[in-house]
Structure formats: C-alpha cells, structure tokens
Amino acid sequence: MSLPKEKLLRAYRQMKTIREFEERAHAEIMNGQIAGFTHLYTGQEANAVGVCENLGDEDTIISTHRGHGHCIAKGADVIGMMKELFGSSEGLCKGKGGSMHVADMEKGILGANGIVAGGPPISVGAALAAKIRKNGRVAVSFSGDGSVNQGTCFEAMNLAVVLKVPAVFVIENNYYSEHTNISYAVGCDDLKARTESFGFPVFVADGADFFSVYEAAAKAIEHARGGNGPAGVFAETGRFHGHFVGDPQYYRADGELDDLRENSCCLKNFRASMAESGDVSQEELDAIDAEVMALIEQSVTEAKAAPRPTPDQVTSDVYINYSAGSA
Amino acid sequence: MPEKTMRDAINEALHQAMEADDSVFVIGEDVAGCNGSPSGKVGEVGGVFGVTSGLYKKFGPDRCIDTPISESAIVGAASGAALVGMRPVAEIMFADFVGVCMDQIVNQMGKFRYMFGGKSKCPAVIRFASGGGFSAAGQHSQSMYQVMTSFPGLKVVIPSNAYDAKGLLLQAIQDDDPVLFFEPKALYQEACEVPDEAYTIPFGEAAFVREGDDVTVVAFGQMVNRAAAAIDALESDGISCDLIDPRTSSPLDEAAILESVEATGRLVVVDESPPRCGLTADIAALVASKAFSALKAPVQMVSAPHSPTPFSPELEAAYIPDVNKVKASIQEVMA
Numbered sequence: 001m002s003l004p005k006e007k008l009l010r011a012y013r014q015m016k017t018i019r020e021f022e023e024r025a026h027a028e029i030m031n032g033q034i035a036g037f038t039h040l041y042t043g044q045e046a047n048a049v050g051v052c053e054n055l056g057d058e059d060t061i062i063s064t065h066r067g068h069g070h071c072i073a074k075g076a077d078v079i080g081m082m083k084e085l086f087g088s089s090e091g092l093c094k095g096k097g098g099s100m101h102v103a104d105m106e107k108g109i110l111g112a113n114g115i116v117a118g119g120p121p122i123s124v125g126a127a128l129a130a131k132i133r134k135n136g137r138v139a140v141s142f143s144g145d146g147s148v149n150q151g152t153c154f155e156a157m158n159l160a161v162v163l164k165v166p167a168v169f170v171i172e173n174n175y176y177s178e179h180t181n182i183s184y185a186v187g188c189d190d191l192k193a194r195t196e197s198f199g200f201p202v203f204v205a206d207g208a209d210f211f212s213v214y215e216a217a218a219k220a221i222e223h224a225r226g227g228n229g230p231a232g233v234f235a236e237t238g239r240f241h242g243h244f245v246g247d248p249q250y251y252r253a254d255g256e257l258d259d260l261r262e263n264s265c266c267l268k269n270f271r272a273s274m275a276e277s278g279d280v281s282q283e284e285l286d287a288i289d290a291e292v293m294a295l296i297e298q299s300v301t302e303a304k305a306a307p308r309p310t311p312d313q314v315t316s317d318v319y320i321n322y323s324a325g326s327a
Numbered sequence: 328m329p330e331k332t333m334r335d336a337i338n339e340a341l342h343q344a345m346e347a348d349d350s351v352f353v354i355g356e357d358v359a360g361c362n363g364s365p366s367g368k369v370g371e372v373g374g375v376f377g378v379t380s381g382l383y384k385k386f387g388p389d390r391c392i393d394t395p396i397s398e399s400a401i402v403g404a405a406s407g408a409a410l411v412g413m414r415p416v417a418e419i420m421f422a423d424f425v426g427v428c429m430d431q432i433v434n435q436m437g438k439f440r441y442m443f444g445g446k447s448k449c450p451a452v453i454r455f456a457s458g459g460g461f462s463a464a465g466q467h468s469q470s471m472y473q474v475m476t477s478f479p480g481l482k483v484v485i486p487s488n489a490y491d492a493k494g495l496l497l498q499a500i501q502d503d504d505p506v507l508f509f510e511p512k513a514l515y516q517e518a519c520e521v522p523d524e525a526y527t528i529p530f531g532e533a534a535f536v537r538e539g540d541d542v543t544v545v546a547f548g549q550m551v552n553r554a555a556a557a558i559d560a561l562e563s564d565g566i567s568c569d570l571i572d573p574r575t576s577s578p579l580d581e582a583a584i585l586e587s588v589e590a591t592g593r594l595v596v597v598d599e600s601p602p603r604c605g606l607t608a609d610i611a612a613l614v615a616s617k618a619f620s621a622l623k624a625p626v627q628m629v630s631a632p633h634s635p636t637p638f639s640p641e642l643e644a645a646y647i648p649d650v651n652k653v654k655a656s657i658q659e660v661m662a
C-alpha cells in the first residue's frame with residue numbers, strides 16, 4: 001500500500017510517541033512519581049494509529065482502561081496527558097481523572113474508561129447523533145478480547161445494527177484479559193465470526209503492522225461513513241508489559257515477552273517496510289525518534305514542575321455542592 | 328494469638344468454609360487466574376487482591392471458578408446456584424462495578440425471598456473491594472455499601488479489621504439470605520490478632536472499639552481506625568468517646584447507637600462515602616428521631632464531599648475524611 005510521505009512520517013511519529021510515552025510512564029511509576037492504576041499500551045501502538053489515521057477531529061473515539069495510545073493517536077496533547085498522569089491541575093482533566101480517564105472533547109476523545117465495556121454503548125450514541133445530523137461522522141469504540149464478553153458490548157453491537165448507525169467497533173485481541181487467556185474467556189473458537197454474527201462486516205488486521213490496521217480500518221470506516229451501518233476491525237496484537245504496572249505475569253509462556261518485542265514490534269516492522277520501499281529513509285525516522293524523545297522529556301519536566309491541585313478543587317465541576325461533608 | 332492481615336483472614340475464612348461445606352464455591356474474574364494461558368499456571372493468581380489465593384490448588388476448577396468479564400452473569404450465576412442449594416461466594420473485583428450488575432443484585436437476588444412469599448432461600452455472598460486511598464479515581468474508589476444498604480432483602484457487611492472480617496465472612500456464608508460483603512481495600516494489608524480456628528460474628532451486633540462518656544462516634548470500614556486515632560489524640564484533652572463500629576449496615580444495631588447517645592448526648596458519624604442519602608445521614612436521622620431529647624449538640628456528620636472521587640493524590644487526601652476532620656468534629660460537639 002502506498003501512502004503519501006507526509007502520512008507515513010506522521011504515522012511513525014505517532015507510534016513512536018505512544019511507545020516512548022508509555023515507556024517513560026512506566027519508569028516514572030516505578031520511581032513512585034505517578035500514582036494510581038496505570039495500564040500501558042506498549043506493543044499495541046499500530047492499532048490505535050492505524051485506526052485514528054483514518055479519522056478527523058470531528059469523528060469520535062471512546063477508549064478503555066488502556067487508553068494512552070488511543071488518546072495520543074487521536075491527537076490528545078502529550079504534555080497535557082503527562083501532566084494528567086502526574087495529577088497536576090494543569091493536566092488534561094485537571095488531575096481529576098488520571099490515566100484511566102484521559103479525555104479531550106475538542107479532539108473527539110470521549111474518554112478512556114475504567115469500566116470494562118463502558119464505552120461501546122456510549123459510542124453508539126455518538127454514532128446515532130451523527131446519523132440524525134447527517135454530518136458524515138463516525139464513532140469508534142475500542143475493546144479488548146476480555147471486554148467483548150461484557151453484556152454492554154453485545155447490547156451496543158446489536159443496537160448499532162438495529163439503528164444502522166456509523167459505529168465502528170475495534171477489537172484488539174492481545175490474548176489476555178488481566179490474567180486470563182482468550183482461549184478460556186471467549187467460549188467460541190472464532191471471535192471474529194461471533195462479532196460478525198451481529199450483522200456487520202469485520203475486517204481483520206495484524207496489529208503489529210500499521211499498514212494492515214490502516215487498511216482494515218479504512219474499509220470499516222468507509223462502510224460506516226457510507227451509511228451502511230456499523231463495522232468492525234479485529235486485530236491480533238500483544239502487550240509488552242503486564243496488565244498493570246507490577247503484574248508478575250504468571251500467565252506468560254517462557255520467552256513470550258522476548259518473542260513479542262522481537263517479532264511483533266510495529267516500529268521495527270515499519271522501519272523494515274520503509275527500508276524495503278524506500279519511501280522514507282532510516283535517517284528521517286531517526287530524526288523523528290530524536291524529536292519524540294525530546295518531547296517526552298519535556299512533558300515529564302513540565303509535569304514535574306506543573307502546579308498541584310488545591311483542596312478547593314475537589315468540589316469544582318460537580319453540579320451541586322452541599323455543606324454537609326467535610327472537605 | 329497469631330497476627331494476620333485482613334487479606335489473609337478473609338482467605339482463611341474461605342478455606343475453612345470450603346473445607347467445612349462442599350456446597351461452598353467461589354466464582355469471579357481471575358479468582359484462580361491463568362486459565363487458558365500458555366504458562367499452564369492455573370490458580371497462581373488468586374484474585375487481583377490475592378484474597379482467593381490457594382483455593383484453586385486446594386479445591387480445583389469446580390470450586391474456584393474463573394469467569395469472563397461479565398459481572399451481571401457472575402452475580403446471576405451465584406444467585407441461581409444459591410436458589411437451588413449451593414452457597415456461592417462471588418467476587419466482584421471493585422465495589423464500583425456494582426453499577427454493572429445492579430439488576431441482578433437488587434431486582435433479582437435481593438427480591439426472591441419476599442416476592443416468592445418466603446418460599447425461597449438465596450444464600451449467596453458477593454464480595455467487593457471497596458473504598459478509596461489508591462488514587463484510583465472515579466470508577467475504582469467508591470464504597471457503594473451505603474447505596475446497597477437502602478435495599479430491603481440484602482444484608483450489608485463492612486468489616487474494619489482482620490478479626491471481624493474472618494468472623495463476619497464465615498457468618499455471611501452460613502446465612503440463608505444474600506449478603507454483600509464490602510472489604511475496604513485500604514485495609515487488606517492491616518493486621519491484627521486472628522484465631523486460627525473458625526468462628527462467626529453475628530450480624531446486627533456493633534463492636535465498641537473505644538468506650539467513653541462524652542461523645543458517641545459511629546464509624547464504618549476504613550474510617551474506624553481513623554476515628555480511633557482521633558479519639559486517642561483527644562484523650563489528653565480530657566475528652567472520652569464511645570467508638571461504635573456497626574460492622575453491618577443492614578441489619579443495623581440501632582440499640583447500641585441509641586443507648587450510647589442516651590449516655591453521651593453527643594454524636595459524630597464518620598463514613599468515607601458522599602453525604603447525601605448515606606450512612607452518616609441515616610444514623611443522624613435515627614438519633615434525631617429516637618434520641619432527640621438526649622442531644623446536647625447538633626449531630627456532626629463527617630463524610631466525603633458531594634463529588635466523585637478525584638484522582639490526584641492531594642485531592643483524594645482532601646476528599647476522604649482524615650483524623651483531623653474527625654477530631655475537629657468531636658471538638659465541635661464538645662464546644
């Protein structure tokens with residue numbers, strides 16, 4: 001597949017930004033600088049970027065507990081995100097949501113989500129609005145191989161078909177929901193077929209390959225945008241870290257992580273395909289790497305120096321305040 | 328007596344209940360762990376908080392059952408098995424996820440006995456990790472027990488220490504009605520003396536954690552230790568307090584609270600949930616309606632403010648009532 005050079009450079013930059021954001025977040029969590037529960041997206045970058053490179057600002061996404069990658073891919077401000085992870089009042093959500101609740105309405109990011117499968121029904125609503133207003137927008141929700149077993153996910157998929165709305169369901173199969181393998185938690189042999197049985201087409205992708213995801217997502221999004229109802233993307237992928245930072249990962253086979261990092265790295269794959277096609281030189285990619293590293297460094301420096309929230313901010317952004325209670 | 332953490336005490340109660348009665352089983356997400364995984368280490372996890380550790384290895388796949396992420400089906404499967412004679416203990420990882428399975432708890436499980444004219448039993452226990460303290464933000468920090476207390480047909484347990492947790496859980500498993508068991512996750516690592524043998528603590532019997540003359544302090548779950556610290560700090564000022572831990576919010580030991588307030592004339596109620604329609608308001612209303620004439624000062628309610636739980640550590644510290652807020656409220660009713 002040939003894409004304009006500008007797009008190639010951008011896709012690589014986005015994937016690299018996610019990778020380095022996550023690796024740095026990991027380090028800062030280990031240093032005790034970032035509080036709370038954080039789920040890293042390292043290894044799955046091509047999924048978020050392959051999908052979001054097909055979207056505009058007016059299209060929406062809704063993400064999951066593993067949301068940093070989706071948010072960066074959809075254009076969230078990296079520095080604002082890092083500040084949010086650090087809990088600063090200058091964070092994207094003023095330090096009120098943290099890692100699991102990054103959101104940016106202007107970029108069409110309807111939020112990461114701490115409730116597994118909380119997102120898909122909401123995304124159907126965004127798609128319904130697009131259908132009513134006939135504005136050509138699509139609404140994408142991300143789910144994992146675990147999330148798809150939740151009733152809300154089934155309900156959302158069926159409702160999207162019934163209402164024939166431009167909803168796109170992206171399923172990232174990284175083979176695990178926390179410590180449980182898909183071969184146990186998904187009862188049937190073929191999750192793609194189960195998803196299609198709701199009555200919409202599902203396009204399969206290799207989640208370690210930007211081009212594969214990009215193409216599959218392009219088909220799904222075109223289908224939805226064209227007024228044909230929902231569509232899906234099913235990507236096989238792998239996460240390079242534990243479910244959460246500190247997970248002992250008893251579920252992994254010996255050598256599984258090394259194998260993933262070695263053979264399922266979207267950045268390596270992208271570089272290899274550029275070397276083959278000659279569309280972008282390795283030096284150009286090196287230059288992006290350096291810029292990304294600088295950006296991530298800057299984001300952490302700024303996040304550490306950013307103002308901390310004050311107690312009076314606990315009760316801002318609530319509809320009503322009552323004097324009862326002690327804060 | 329050996330010291331055990333609340334996590335270990337609950338784990339021990341599960342082991343003992345499963346040994347004693349083969350109708351007891353546990354079910355939930357990753358209660359065993361590693362099912363279907365290439366490592367083959369099934370049972371290695373024992374719940375994301377480690378509370379069901381060792382159960383799979385001891386009791387096998389029929390009695391320590393991993394599920395997909397499907398909270399409604401987990402609760403339904405527990406209550407259905409209970410209706411036909413089993414004694415399931417289901418784990419719903421975070422209390423916040425009550426929102427996902429509310430119908431199965433409230434409209435189904437909680438209504439059977441009454442709607443079926445007293446002809447059914449539903450001896451299911453649902454365990455939840457509840458409360459704040461981890462910078463886990465709005466969807467992983469709520470108590471939820473205050474909401475569930477409002478539903479007739481459900482018993483609601485909130486242990487505040489390892490000893491109570493073990494005895495209350497063994498009681499819950501024996502109980503013939505559905506019991507919601509809220510484990511304040513900030514207390515999992517807190518230890519106290521816990522006997523090795525099995526024992527039960529009856530529902531509806533409050534514990535007197537401190538005894539005193541001037542003020543009645545009622546506190547739930549994670550707040551009990553903080554209230555005790557506040558009371559201890561005020562001892563040198565000559566203030567002495569009853570500290571009542573109701574242990575179960577439904578049934579509630581009304582008599583213990585009312586008798587104490589009759590003696591002290593002052594009430595401070597402490598809970599980490601938001602203020603409206605919660606346990607602080609509930610107990611204040613109980614005392615206002617049944618012991619009004621004993622009151623020498625307005626009741627003080629110490630709770631979180633009316634907002635979701637914030638992420639940022641500074642905000643969360645300001646959100647959850649701390650020792651100083653409890654102290655200030657005790658001083659206020661003494662003023």
Ligand SMILES: Cc1ncc(C[n+]2csc(CCOP(=O)(O)OP(=O)(O)O)c2C)c(N)n1
Binds near residue numbers: 066117
């Ligand atoms: C309703 C609900 N149940 C359980 C959880 C706990 N939990 C968080 S992530 C997760 C696994 C999700 O697996 P999957 O959908 O495959 O996403 P992945 O973590 O692999 O990205 C679970 C069980 C939750 N956050 N919400």
Ligand SMILES: [Mg+2]
Binds near residue numbers: 145172176
């Ligand atoms: Mg997964």
